[in-house]
Amino acid sequence: MVTNLPAEAKAKWVKVMEAKTPEEKLKALMEFLSAIPKHKGTENLVRQVRRQIAILRREIEEKKRTKRRGGGPKFFVEKEGAxxxxxxxxxxxxxxxxxxxxxxxxxxxxxxxxxxxxxxxxxxxxxxxxxxxxxxxxxxxxxxxxxxxxxxxxxxxxxxxxxxxxxxxxxxxxxxxxxxxxxxxxxxxxxxxPKGRVEIERRSSGGIQIAIMGKLVNATLDDVRLLLHSYRIYHALVKIYGEVSLSDIEDAIYENAxxxxxxxxxxxxxxxxxxxxxxxxxxxxxxxxxxxxxxxxxxxxxxxxxxxxxxxxxxxGIIRVYTKQPNDDKPSDRPLILRKGATVLDAAKAIHSALYKRFKYARVWGPSAKYPGERVGGDHILMDRDILEIHVKK
Ligand SMILES: Nc1nc2c(ncn2[C@@H]2O[C@H](COP(=O)(O)OP(=O)(O)OP(=O)(O)O)[C@@H](O)[C@H]2O)c(=O)[nH]1
Ligand SMILES: [Mg+2]
Missing domain, CATH: 3.40.50.300 (P-loop containing nucleotide triphosphate hydrolases)
Incomplete structure (x- = not known):
């Protein structure tokens, strides 16, 4: 939902985005909230901001408490496995x-x-x-x-x-x-x-660049630029995947979904x-x-x-790829875990940066290969149970 906020409120949102500490962010959010005109069209936004404020207050409180106690139980779980x-x-x-x-x-x-x-x-x-x-x-x-x-x-x-x-x-x-x-x-x-996805990478120069991998619905590129400008974002790369509307882009500015x-x-x-x-x-x-x-x-x-x-x-959306050295007969038993759509270069990167940097070509056996041992380039898309052999420049 595009909310048509007054410039003053948008300027306050910039302060929220720029806040470095939770305390700064809380203060900026409160100021933003008071600058939002309260009517039907902003109800959702107001609710969302109130929630963010409640969450931040809680986090700040928790942080103080765990500091006093010297650290509480660990809730973050390091990822392992596929x-x-x-x-x-x-x-x-x-x-x-x-x-x-x-x-x-x-x-x-x-x-x-x-x-x-x-x-x-x-x-x-x-x-x-x-x-x-x-x-x-x-x-x-x-x-x-x-x-x-x-x-x-x-x-x-x-x-x-x-x-x-x-x-x-x-x-x-x-x-x-x-x-x-x-x-x-x-x-x-x-x-x-969601039907589409938006990524906004803030940059220090170069203006607003928009890369459309999908479709922008009911809006022009200029609308996107104006929207970002209204949030005082002047330099950014906006990537659009799938079907995306102007309000999806505004959602992405608030970056929480x-x-x-x-x-x-x-x-x-x-x-x-x-x-x-x-x-x-x-x-x-x-x-x-x-x-x-x-x-x-x-x-x-x-x-x-x-x-x-x-x-x-x-x-x-996992795929398994079994890698093999050019001179070995058999691939490794333990697969490399990648996501659907991953390319040979993604695999190289996941194995070792040197393989990626010195990549020359690869051979593929299995579901994605036209014939066993097909010679492919870095952008070849892999499939589950492929066997991959990467050749590098000497
Ligand atoms: N009949 C039956 N009882 C079950 C089943 N699964 C769990 N229970 C019972 O449900 C109760 C709660 O099970 P827990 O596995 O401790 O539930 P939980 O979701 O981990 O609960 P908390 O950690 O306390 O939030 C126990 O008495 C279990 O024996 C099931 O498939 N059938
Ligand atoms: Mg339990």
Whole structure:
């Protein structure tokens, strides 16, 4: 939504963008808020800014508190394996049970609410790779506004590669789902793929450059320039992927929406009858659409979990590439993990910067090769299970 803010308010937003510390940012946000005219057209923006203020206040408070205590429990989980998947659900939905069925982790499982208070991490094997599962402490209503440890749980979801939404089928799963969707949406974590994507790289010179890899809808390049100028952004590279409107670009200036692929897992189906399972799945699909996979499982009995690895593989868009030295017969057993659309040069970069810098050509065997050992250039797009041999300049 393009809000048509007065110049004064936009100027205040520049101050928010330039703030270096959370304290500065909080002050700038408050000034921005008071400069926004309050009417129907700015309602959403006002709500968003109030939320940001609440979050920042909380963070500043937390920081002071942990300083006094000398550091609290660690909530950031370093990524390992092919992708990091955060298990998000209300308390007692069975998050700990699920992670202990699927991985080597041994968290406490209990009927007592809020048993898990710090992230639990485990590795889940799938074919020749592993997913890192992270049980986030239970999501609570108001999490995105800073209730209790809510922001930490949201932070885990924001940092993950994908989100597993866990629902307790025996305890009002639809209203659980609604709470979770509301919190995610408040926190600007999108689980349905937006039609387009905007990246804005601020620069020190060169004016506003716009690279359109997709389509700009209902706006001209000059509209984009004017919009950025109105925020006093005069030098930037704006990259547009997919279908993007002017308000998507304004959203990107406020830089807070992220997209995370998701799967919905309906747990404890051993407690309800078959017909209710079907009905629930249909209702869930009615709410989230058909792009998000939904499965029904019993974490305690290990029922329905077989498909999960494949689903995680698909939603995270992983491909595996097996590299091989020019003189070896066999590629490595351990695949290189890349994302769909990755090129030979992306692979080279991921292996070693020297391979990338001195890249000459490559040979490919497998799904992306026209014939075994096809000679390809750096922009060749790889596919899952390709074998890759990189040749460098001497
Ligand atoms: N019948 C049944 N009970 C389950 C299933 N999964 C979990 N439970 C039970 O649900 C209760 C809560 O399970 P936990 O795995 O501790 O739930 P949690 O989501 O980790 O809960 P907190 O960490 O406290 O937020 C326990 O009594 C589990 O035994 C299941 O598939 N079927
Ligand atoms: Mg738990």
């Amino acid at each position: 992708a990091q998947i955060v298990i998000l659900g209300l308390t007692n939905s069975g998050k700990s049970t699920l992670i202990s069925t699927l991985t080597n982790a041994k968290p406490v499982i209990s009927d007592i609410p809020y048993t898990t208070q710090t992230p639990v991490v485990g590795m889940m094997p799938y074919e020749d790779i592993q997913f890192q599962l992270v049980e986030a402490p239970a999501l609570i209503e108001g999490a995105s506004e800073g209730v209790a440890w809510g922001l930490k749980t949201i932070g885990l979801a924001r940092n993950a590669d994908a989100i597993l939404i866990l629902l307790d089928a025996s305890n009002n799963p639809i209203s659980q789902l609604k709470v979770i969707l509301r919190e995610l949406s408040n926190a600007r974590i999108l689980i349905t793929k 992220v997209y995370k692929p998701a799967v919905i897992v309906l747990n404890k189906i051993d407690l309800i009858d078959k017909n209710s399972i079907k009905a629930l799945i249909n209702r869930i699909r009615g709410i989230v659409g058909t792009d998000i996979p939904v499965i029904a499982v019993s974490a305690i009995k290990g029922i329905g979990l077989k498909e999960l690895g494949k689903i995680l593989f698909e939603i995270t």
